[in-house]
Amino acid sequence: MQFNNIFLIGLMGSGKTSIGKILAKKLKKKFFDIDHEIINKMNLTISEIFEKYGEKKFREMESEILDALTMNENAVISTGGGIILNKKNISKMRTIGIIVHLDIDIKTQIFRVKNTKNRPLLDGENLQDKLKQMKQKRDKIYKKISNITILVTKKNKSRIVTEIEDKLQ
Numbered sequence: 001m002q003f004n005n006i007f008l009i010g011l012m013g014s015g016k017t018s019i020g021k022i023l024a025k026k027l028k029k030k031f032f033d034i035d036h037e038i039i040n041k042m043n044l045t046i047s048e049i050f051e052k053y054g055e056k057k058f059r060e061m062e063s064e065i066l067d068a069l070t071m072n073e074n075a076v077i078s079t080g081g082g083i084i085l086n087k088k089n090i091s092k093m094r095t096i097g098i099i100v101h102l103d104i105d106i107k108t109q110i111f112r113v114k115n116t117k118n119r120p121l122l123d124g125e126n127l128q129d130k131l132k133q134m135k136q137k138r139d140k141i142y143k144k145i146s147n148i149t150i151l152v153t154k155k156n157k158s159r160i161v162t163e164i165e166d167k168l169q
């Protein structure tokens with residue numbers, strides 16, 4: 001069976017949601033964002049979910065929503081940065097889609113996320129250290145599991161989308 005799904009993965013602030021929306025429109029595919037599906041289902045913000053139920057529960061929900069979305073065909077699915085922390089999530093994505101990694105450097109990432117709310121893993125002090133640690137742990141996984149990697153630094157959205165389309169061919 002051909003599923004024709006595209007999963008966007010990458011660190012926080014790499015543009016998975018905004019690029020996903022544009023890409024889906026251009027390719028005439030459905031669009032889903034896993035974080036938004038969780039927010040809608042729980043009727044709580046991501047920060048509230050972390051606060052009330054903890055990260056473990058959030059990760060369970062993330063996998064549940066991924067499972068539910070994998071019933072779809074022909075969709076662009078933007079994931080949360082931590083989707084790759086669970087091996088089952090990785091194999092699910094690999095089985096039914098193409099994985100596109102939006103690769104971002106720390107400097108650009110800090111600039112993009114420093115004033116954002118609703119990213120509970122970045123709350124508190126030492127933003128730079130937190131991001132560096134996450135990058136160190138996760139980048140090798142993103143790189144290993146993705147079919148396509150696009151460096152997003154210093155590129156506008158339409159260029160990023162065009163690069164993805166080119167590489168999909």
Ligand code: S3P
Nearest residue numbers: 011012013035080081082119120
């Ligand atoms: C997370 C990334 C967030 C969200 C949650 C955890 C992570 O999504 O899922 O705050 O572990 O990197 P974005 O990558 O869309 O910010």
